Amino acid sequence: MKRTLRINCAALGILAALCLVAVARPIALQPSPRFSRSQLTWFDRAGKKISILGNMADYGNVELAPDGRHVAVAVMNDPERGTHDLWMVDATTGQHTPFASEAADENWAIWSRDGRSVVFNSGRNGGLDLYQAAPTATTTFPGQPLLLDRDAKWPVSWSADGRFILYVTSSQRTGNDIMVLPLSGDKKPFPFLQTEAQENWAAFSPDGRWVAYCSNESGQVEVYVAAFPPAAAGRKWLVSKGGGSQSRWRRDGKELYFLSSEGLIMAAAVNANGSSIEVRAAQPLFQARYPYPQYHAFDVTVDGQRFLVNTLVTPPGSPVIAH
Numbered sequence: 001m002k003r004t005l006r007i008n009c010a011a012l013g014i015l016a017a018l019c020l021v022a023v024a025r026p027i028a029l030q031p032s033p034r035f036s037r038s039q040l041t042w043f044d045r046a047g048k049k050i051s052i053l054g055n056m057a058d059y060g061n062v063e064l065a066p067d068g069r070h071v072a073v074a075v076m077n078d079p080e081r082g083t084h085d086l087w088m089v090d091a092t093t094g095q096h097t098p099f100a101s102e103a104a105d106e107n108w109a110i111w112s113r114d115g116r117s118v119v120f121n122s123g124r125n126g127g128l129d130l131y132q133a134a135p136t137a138t139t140t141f142p143g144q145p146l147l148l149d150r151d152a153k154w155p156v157s158w159s160a161d162g163r164f165i166l167y168v169t170s171s172q173r174t175g176n177d178i179m180v181l182p183l184s185g186d187k188k189p190f191p192f193l194q195t196e197a198q199e200n201w202a203a204f205s206p207d208g209r210w211v212a213y214c215s216n217e218s219g220q221v222e223v224y225v226a227a228f229p230p231a232a233a234g235r236k237w238l239v240s241k242g243g244g245s246q247s248r249w250r251r252d253g254k255e256l257y258f259l260s261s262e263g264l265i266m267a268a269a270v271n272a273n274g275s276s277i278e279v280r281a282a283q284p285l286f287q288a289r290y291p292y293p294q295y296h297a298f299d300v301t302v303d304g305q306r307f308l309v310n311t312l313v314t315p316p317g318s319p320v321i322a323h
Contacts, residue, residue, distance in 0.1 A: 035079040036291040037314035040071065040089065043307045045267075047286025050306065054094030059310045060084055060292055061108050064091065064299040065115045066251070070135065071308065072109040072118060074295065077101070086120060088135055091308070099135065100142055107295070108154045111135070112162060119146060119155045119165055128152040130167065130181070147181055147189065156201065159208045164228075166192060166202040166211065178202045178213055180229075192230050201246050204228065205253050210277060212239065212247035212256055223247050223258045225270075225277055239268055239279050245293070251302040256282075263288050265298060265307060291315065 040053040040062070053071070060074035071091050074084040083105040087096040100106040100120060105128065109120035119132050124141060130153050131143030146165075147153065156178075157166040165181040177194040181187065193199045197217035204211055211228045214221050223244040226236040239247070243261025249270075250257070256268045256279065268282035290297035291312045298309045 035076050036312060036316050038291045039311050039313050040073065040094070041309050041311040043286060043309055045285050045305060045307070052094075053091065053308070054089055054096055056313055058291075061295040062299050062308060062310050063109055063111060063296065064301070064308060065111050065135075066113055066302075067115055068301050070115075071299070072099070072111065072120075072135070073310075074107045074109075078103075081105075083107075083123075099133075099137065102141060108156070110155045110158050110165070112158055113160045119158065121153055121155060128154075130155055130165075146183075153179075157204045157211075159204045160206055161208055164204075164208075166204060168200055168202065176200050178211075192228070193226075203247050203249055205249050205272070206251055207253055207272070210253075210272060212249065212258075214245045214247065221245050221261075223256075225256070225279060227275065237277055237279050240266070240282060244282075246296055246298070248296075248298070248300055250300065250304040255304050257285075257298075257300055257304075258282070259288065259297065260284070263290070265309075267304075 035058040037056045038059045039056050042050040044050055058076035063072045069091055071089040073087050073089055075087050077083055077085045084107040086100040086106045086109050088099050089096045104123040106120055106122045109118045111118055117132055118135050119130055121128050122131055130147040132146050133143035151169040151171050154168045155165055156168055163183055167179050167181060168176055169179050170176050174194055174196060176198045178192040178199045179189045180192050181189050197215050199213060199215045201214040202211050209228060210225055212225050214223055220243050223239040224236045225239055226234050240258060244258045247256060247258040254270055256270050258266050260266050264284045265286055265288050266282040267285050269280040271278040288297060288309050289312045290310050298307050300307050
């Protein structure tokens with residue numbers, strides 16, 4: 001997730017090209033698609049493919065339900081405008097149910113710990129605001145509004161006690177920042193991290209006492225861990241070395257996963273004790289090939305043994321030739 005999240009794929013200039021190929025027999029060149037083709041794929045920790053899930057599509061953000069039985073996934077619905085729908089996908093059969101399918105963009109969803117609610121973003125009112133709904137909602141415009149304002153917003157993590165939501169916002173003044181939305185009391189958002197650097201990819205630890213996040217404060221995007229609630233001069237721990245993003249916790253808090261700058265899924269052992277945390281050197285698991293760096297490309301099962309990866313099959317602009 002980078003600052004370009006506010007710009008849809010069409011605006012990013014991902015333009016297709018047609019290739020002229022000299023062959024002995026006539027061929028017809030079809031317009032190149034302005035979208036990717038990817039496949040939700042299960043891998044083990046060694047990178048061995050276990051199975052594929054559902055059909056190919058232009059998938060974006062991927063989020064496993066806490067019980068691992070369903071996946072909330074964004075799917076491109078209009079390549080020209082770069083807008084998405086949200087689907088609920090059965091994590092075993094691959095069957096999908098449209099959740100939010102409208103002309104507006106919905107590109108991110110997170111689950112409550114009990115799996116009975118999701119919070120997602122939607123551009124139905126002109127911005128990119130936060131809404132809450134049951135994952136089984138069947139209305140055309142599901143969800144009750146949680147936060148409506150002028151900034152684009154991406155919900156990235158929900159605390160296990162259900163009290164707080166972390167979301168990333170993008171403003172002209174400070175770019176990408178990590179904000180906290182309380183779900184009780186005055187429900188007034190406050191910053192977790194708001195600096196001139198770009199902060200992204202925040203994730204609550206399972207016990208809610210820590211947040212893994214990414215920042216480019218060093219000049220390179222790296223993964224850090226800091227305590228929650230945030231302190232004015234709170235300490236942070238560096239997790240990645242040489243670049244990292246898209247952090248995910250194992251459900252018992254004993255391991256932290258992220259993508260290296262080379263696209264490797266990395267795993268770091270974690271030992272939290274009181275107000276201190278030890279994060280050991282990260283070890284590579286396997287290479288991931290994914291379509292979009294600005295969306296969560298993978299998620300992991302409760303035990304950390306299986307990874308669901310949005311695996312790239314056809315990149316944007318690949319020529320289509322009909323013989």
